[in-house]
Amino acid sequence: MTETKRLLNQAATLRHTHDTRFKTARLSLYTVMPAHAERSPLTTLLFGILRRGSELYPRLALLNRRLDELYGTTLTIRNYLHGDNHVVCYTAEMAEQAFLPPSDAHTDILGGVMELLADVILHPLTQEDGTLRAAAVEAEKVSLCDSLRALRNDTRVYAGNRLREIMCQGEPYGLSIGGSVEQVMAITPEEVTAHHKALLETTRMEVFYTGRASEETVSAAWKKAFGCWDPTLAETPVTRPHTPPHTPRQATEDMAVSQGKLCMAWACGENISTLKNTPDASAAYAVCNELFGVMQNSLLFRHVREELGLCYFCDSALDMTKGILWVSCGIRPDKRGEAEAAITRQLTRMQRGEISPVEVELAKLSLKNAYSQMGDSQSSLEVFALNRLLGGISSTPEEELARIMAVTPADVARAAQRFQPDTVFFLNGTAEGDGEEDYDE
């Protein structure tokens, strides 16, 4: 496996990994921009419109048929917040030519995928005046509004989103990148067309490729497809850590469901960028989170689920782009107080240093397993590289793992002590009955 980096133009960089271990190759194009209350909904809407058809593939069906012809290439578009940045990523996973039937062994899948992506991104269908097709804009507006309303359908995701919005209100990270229904419905075709042009003129594109094609082949395919495009580089701001409030926030919403969702957050006031020169502290935070609520036998799993039987799931997550520790669990609404106390008790235990060296070793082993497996996954390596890139650091998985393995119980306690209570959000289940459907055995 060899990794190289090459500038494709002023705004685009190719990070190429030559790896012959896989049957599929992976190509991702990331566009990264600051999250913004007005521009992010336009971006979200725009990328939905672009997926509906392009000059060469004017209908969705034709676009999808082309992907199928390219031996079932899958195209995934992800639209998400990465700290204070808004990221849109196109990922194509395509069969390596070596594994195609002999009759199709000469199909140029990579070239075909690049051509399709360039057409989708650079050459959308427009009306005679150059404006994006009004029908496509209107249809996508309805679709986006539906998806905004549908966020409530998954109560776990909804509760997590509400916690983030309340906790980070006023920061880019607290935004809904899809905007509100009212905001989306007010967008005109002219506005979204102008936004598309502005994005094409100034942008930042990170291209990742992992597979058997050489760097020259990938680079040539990109230049053939995207060669006519010459933007200037948009600088990406470095995300700032979230600052915990003086008084922790609490919020509750009712919903007619049987299970409540309790979401809690703590903030440490540091993040991946501010810890650039003290990477050992980053490692301690990672071990702290692993022990708290990630590993197989985490504190939350053992004490909140197994001992107290309060929930089916109770997990933690650490977002070091903002320095936030999250916990999410599903409980009976009347168990809220008990669950909140039990979760807090486990964090307090860590803060007091009431954790054994064995527990810390197990957390480190769990992380070692995760880091070691990273080398087997094209997507994991890509996400790792992007996170470090946007955080402005350049460590390798091996370097980070070495720091993790050096973490001591005292380091974990110090990391835990940095987390201050920030926000608790409770989605209160108000459905009548006990979650039992009528069922006749």
Next chain:
Amino acid sequence: MNKIISRTCERLEEGYTETRLPCGLRILVCPKDRHSYHAAITVGYGSMDRFAGERTLPMGTAHFLEHKMFERDPALFGGSDSYDDEFSTVGAESNAYISHDRTVYYFSCTDRFPEALRALLSMVSELYVTKQSVSRERAIIGEEIRMNTDDPWERCSAGARTALFGRHPLQEEICGTLSSIRRITPAILREAFDTFYRPDNMILTVCGRVSMEEVVAIADSVMGGLAPKPPRAYQPAVPRVRVSASAFSPRTIRYRPVSKPLFCIGVKCPAAPAEGKALWKRDLTVSVLCETLFSHAGDFYSTLFESGTVSPGTSYGFLVGNSPRLPAPFAYGYFDLSGECDDPDTVMDAFLAFVERIRREGLPREDFERAKRVIYADFVAAFDTTEDVASLLGSYVHDGLCAYDFFDALESITLSEAEALFDRVFRPEQYTLSAVLPLEAAE
């Protein structure tokens, strides 16, 4: 140990070996140069298997047992009451899942593979439960049931399954219900364990930097002492389930706090062949047929999407199954198409019209050929990770078959075979529409 059979595939540059221990455990090993190892043990026991000898087990027993298999006697393991401790100690990540016809326990690790494999095999070889631990687990599973009950997609597809299958075990909740799990006791779990957790009812699949000889040595050290058991009767004395080729109800509506209606069109498929090559071919033919008809590249989806009738994300799924553990009338299969829409009845009308058009005009050859390419690529991609390989070997390989026969089987599917299957599957009396509507629609 029986002889070791080698399977290789030049096209994929892949190979695996298989054998069976005297105790009956079947083992498949695929060596792969990766950092990670993945091992899975598939037990031929799922939520449908409600009949142990003469007794009918409460709904949710198989799932309850899956939870309890991680527990062990602390008196024998230095105070540790969970195999989770064992896996954590060697840095392995383990878990389990269950479907209608199987329970799968697995782990992945990058180090100390022999110890992790020993823990996995020990875990499925013994059961330790107490009244207290069963009671505690009931509360945890109760929350899992509430979580599923709140999931509108789950409710929508459950509505379709119930309408299609009446009282067939296939439509039952895998986790059981709050009332059914109240009836599960340590004695019931013991009976289920003794009936189904037998080496001859398990398949061990392993992928990573390991040989068959190494795996056999470990498996032998854990299970080698187990004597083969005499066959057990799995069938109920009298099948107590009404069986019909038709759906039991054409339409089911539920109300939930959703923003937009959800739909699930269910189609009951005729019984699949019992086992082996014929079942596999049926499974592949259904894959190709469904991809031909309902892929996002096809006319049906794109027309509905572009007209705003359905939301992005509309998708299809199918289950082609059979089980030697079930009497013939229990053979099953179904297809479903689900998504979000403004009006489920409009989607159902479009579905009916589309199916009638295909019946008149036949399957488009171009779509059929394209579907075969997609299925081909999906199969090839499954060899990228140790996890996918171990999982594929466990689920695709039936007795006497080689996973790589996939290519010949796929190439052998003809348009006329797919059309013949279409005629058998897509019949109006076999359809049902399940919908979940917003609460406001009930007012």
